Amino acid sequence: MTEIWQGFIKAIELIVSLDPEVMEIAGRSLGISMTSCLLASLVCIPLASLIYFHNFPGKRVLINIIQTFFSLPTVCVGLFVFVLFSRAGPLGGTNLLFTPTVMVLGQMILITPILLGLIISALSGVDKAILDTAISLGASGFQVAAVVLREVRYAVLAAIIMGFGRAISEVGIALMVGGNIRGFTRVITTAISLETSKGELELSLALGMILIFLALVVNVTLNRVQQR
Amino acid sequence: MSLIEVVDLHQKYGERDILKNINIRVDRGEAFAVIGPTGAGKTTLLRLIDLLGLPTSGRIYFDGIDVTELRRMKLEVRRRMAFVLQKPVVFNTSVYNNIAYGLKWRGVRESSIRKKVSNILEMVDLLAYRKSNARTLSGGEVQRVAIARAIVNEPEVLLLDEPTANLDPISTSKIEELVANIIHRYDTTIIMATHDMSQGQRLADRIGVLINGEILQTGVPRDVFSSPLNREVAEFVGVENIIDGVIVSSQDKVVTIDIGSGVIEAISDYAVGEEVCACVRPEDIILALSRVSSSARNSFFGEITQVVSLGPLSRIEINCGFRLVALVTKRSAEELNLTRTKKVCATFKATGVHIVRRGR
Ligand SMILES: Nc1ncnc2c1ncn2[C@@H]1O[C@H](COP(=O)(O)OP(=O)(O)OP(=O)(O)O)[C@@H](O)[C@H]1O
Ligand SMILES: [Mg+2]
Numbered sequence: 001m002t003e004i005w006q007g008f009i010k011a012i013e014l015i016v017s018l019d020p021e022v023m024e025i026a027g028r029s030l031g032i033s034m035t036s037c038l039l040a041s042l043v044c045i046p047l048a049s050l051i052y053f054h055n056f057p058g059k060r061v062l063i064n065i066i067q068t069f070f071s072l073p074t075v076c077v078g079l080f081v082f083v084l085f086s087r088a089g090p091l092g093g094t095n096l097l098f099t100p101t102v103m104v105l106g107q108m109i110l111i112t113p114i115l116l117g118l119i120i121s122a123l124s125g126v127d128k129a130i131l132d133t134a135i136s137l138g139a140s141g142f143q144v145a146a147v148v149l150r151e152v153r154y155a156v157l158a159a160i161i162m163g164f165g166r167a168i169s170e171v172g173i174a175l176m177v178g179g180n181i182r183g184f185t186r187v188i189t190t191a192i193s194l195e196t197s198k199g200e201l202e203l204s205l206a207l208g209m210i211l212i213f214l215a216l217v218v219n220v221t222l223n224r225v226q227q228r
Numbered sequence: 229m230s231l232i233e234v235v236d237l238h239q240k241y242g243e244r245d246i247l248k249n250i251n252i253r254v255d256r257g258e259a260f261a262v263i264g265p266t267g268a269g270k271t272t273l274l275r276l277i278d279l280l281g282l283p284t285s286g287r288i289y290f291d292g293i294d295v296t297e298l299r300r301m302k303l304e305v306r307r308r309m310a311f312v313l314q315k316p317v318v319f320n321t322s323v324y325n326n327i328a329y330g331l332k333w334r335g336v337r338e339s340s341i342r343k344k345v346s347n348i349l350e351m352v353d354l355l356a357y358r359k360s361n362a363r364t365l366s367g368g369e370v371q372r373v374a375i376a377r378a379i380v381n382e383p384e385v386l387l388l389d390e391p392t393a394n395l396d397p398i399s400t401s402k403i404e405e406l407v408a409n410i411i412h413r414y415d416t417t418i419i420m421a422t423h424d425m426s427q428g429q430r431l432a433d434r435i436g437v438l439i440n441g442e443i444l445q446t447g448v449p450r451d452v453f454s455s456p457l458n459r460e461v462a463e464f465v466g467v468e469n470i471i472d473g474v475i476v477s478s479q480d481k482v483v484t485i486d487i488g489s490g491v492i493e494a495i496s497d498y499a500v501g502e503e504v505c506a507c508v509r510p511e512d513i514i515l516a517l518s519r520v521s522s523s524a525r526n527s528f529f530g531e532i533t534q535v536v537s538l539g540p541l542s543r544i545e546i547n548c549g550f551r552l553v554a555l556v557t558k559r560s561a562e563e564l565n566l567t568r569t570k571k572v573c574a575t576f577k578a579t580g581v582h583i584v585r586r587g588r
Contacts, residue, residue, distance in 0.1 A: 129317040136278050136311035136387075137330040137377065140303055147329065151320050 011205035036107035048119035069113035074172030106173035111163035118159035237286035261432035270421035310378035318362035368399030489549030494581035513554035
C-alpha cells in the first residue's frame with residue numbers, strides 16, 4: 001500500500017517538475033492524435049457532405065454501415081493496418097510500420113466513421129427550407145454545401161472533438177503498429193500498458209493522470225460547444 | 229413573348245394529381261397573383277417555376293427558352309429569379325450576412341455588396357438590425373429580411389409565396405406596402421401566391437384562381453371578382469349569395485331560373501335546361517317592410533335570422549326559403565328597425581344577378 005502511495009506522490013512530482021520523459025510522451029500523444037484528427041476532418045467534412053447532398057442507390061445502407069463502425073474495435077484496425085504495412089503486406093515496401101505516420105493513419109481509420117456519421121446526422125438535422133432558400137437565392141451545389149455546413153458548425157466541431165477523444169485514448173492501434181519505441185512511437189496509452197508491468201509505476205501513474213486530465217478537457221470543451 | 233410561360237403543367241405525388249393542366253403566361257413587368265384556398269397547389273406551382281423540382285409533365289419557358297429539364301442552365305436561370313418561401317427561414321448569422329449571401333454567390337465585389345445591402349436594409353427599415361443575429365428577429369422582421377434577401381439580387385422575376393401569412397394586420401400592410409414599392413420602383417416581374425383574395429386584388433395586375441390543382445379563371449382582379457366563371461370561383465372570391473337553380477325559360481337573354489322555392493329573373497346567354505347558380509352581391513339587395521312596386525324583377529319575402537353590425541353598415545341574413553345576405557347602411561337598418569325575426573321583402577334587379585354555370 002505504501003508503495004502505491006509513494007508511487008502516486010512521485011507521479012505528481014514528475015508532472016509538477018515537468019519531467020522531460022513524461023512531457024515528451026504526452027506531447028507525442030497530443031501531436032499524433034491531433035494530426036490524425038485534423039487529417040480525418042479534412043477528409044470527412046467534404047466526404048460527409050458528398051454523401052449527404054447526393055442521392056445514390058445504397059445510400060441508406062452506407063450510412064448504416066458507417067454507424068455500425070462507430071465502435072470499431074481498435075485492435076481490429078490495428079491488425080488491418082499492421083497487415084497492410086507488414087513486410088509481406090501490400091504497402092510493406094513503404095517501410096512505415098512502427099512509425100508515427102502509420103499510427104496517424106490507423107487513428108484516422110478509427111475515427112473516420114465517427115466523424116462521417118456525426119457530420120451526416122448534423123446535416124440531416126438542418127431544416128430543408130434552409131437548403132431551398134440557398135438554392136433559390138442562386139447558390140451553386142458547392143455554395144449550398146458551404147452554407148449548410150456553416151449552419152451546423154458547432155455540431156461538426158463537436159464531432160471532431162469526439163473523434164479526438166477516441167483517438168487519444170485508444171491503445172490497440174498505437175501498440176500494434178507503433179510498437180511503443182522509446183523516444184519515437186511511445187505514447188501515453190502504450191507507455192501505461194507496457195511500463196506498468198516493468199515496475200515503472202510512477203511513470204504510468206503520472207501519464208494516467210495526464211490522460212484523465214485531457215479527457216476532462218475534451219469533455220468540458222465538448223459540453224461548451226454542444227450548448228451553442 | 230411572355231417572360232414566363234407555363235404550358236400544360238402536371239404534377240403528381242404518388243397517385244394524387246396536385247397540379248392539372250396549368251397554363252400561365254406572365255409578361256415582363258407584370259404582377260401576377262395565384263390565389264386559391266389552402267392545399268390548392270400554389271406552393272407546388274411556384275416551386276416548379278423556380279426550377280426547384282421537376283414536373284411530371286408539361287413545360288416551363290423562361291424568356292422564350294425551355295428550361296424544364298436543362299440541368300446545366302438551371303443555376304443560371306435561377307439566378308435571374310428570387311423566391312421568398314412561404315415559411316421564411318434565416319441563416320444563423322447576422323441580418324447583413326443573410327442579405328449579402330445571394331450577391332456573394334454571384335461573385336459581386338465586396339464594396340458593391342456593402343452599398344446594395346445598405347440600400348435594401350434602409351428600404352425594408354431594418355438598418356438598425358444589420359448586425360443582429362437574424363434568428364432573434366420577430367416573424368414580420370424575418371419576412372422583411374427574406375424579401376430584402378431576394379430583391380437585393382435585382383431579380384427579373386420575384387416569386388412570393390404567401391408573403392403575409394401568419395402576420396398581424398400592421399406587419400401585413402407593411403409588407404404589402406413594400407411589395408407595392410418594389411413593383412413601382414423596379415421593373416420586376418412578380419408572381420405571388422396568396423389565399424387572400426383581397427391581397428391579390430390590391431397588389432396584382434392579373435390573378436389566376438387555383439382551386440384543387442386547376443386554374444379555373446384568369447383575368448384582372450375586378451373581372452374575376454365581379455364575374456366569376458363558375459360556382460367554385462364565386463365561392464372563393466367571396467360572393468355571399470350563391471343560389472342554385474335551373475334555367476326554365478329564356479327570352480331575349482332574359483332567363484327565368486327555378487330555384488325550388490321560387491324563380492329568379494336574370495340576364496344570361498345560357499340556354500334552357502342549364503344548371504346554374506345565381507350570384508347576387510349583398511350591396512345590390514334592397515330591403516323593405518312591404519312589397520313595393522318597382523322595376524326590379526326579383527322580390528322575396530323572408531324572416532331576418534341575423535343582424536351583424538360592420539361599422540357604418542349592417543349585414544343582414546334573411547331566410548326566404550333560401551339564405552340571402554343583404555348589406556344596408558346602419559341608418560337604414562335602424563330606421564326600418566331591422567332586427568331578428570322581423571319579416572322583410574328583399575328586392576334585386578335582374579341585371580344585378582350574375583349567372584355562372586355549375587360544375588365545369
Ligand atoms: N412533396 C410532397 N409530397 C406529397 N404531397 C405533397 C408534397 N408537396 C405538397 N404536397 C401536397 O400537395 C398539395 C398542394 O400543396 P401546396 O403546398 O402546393 O398547397 P398550397 O396551395 O401552397 O397550400 P397553402 O396555402 O396551405 O400553402 C397538398 O395537398 C400537399 O399535401
Ligand atoms: Mg403554400
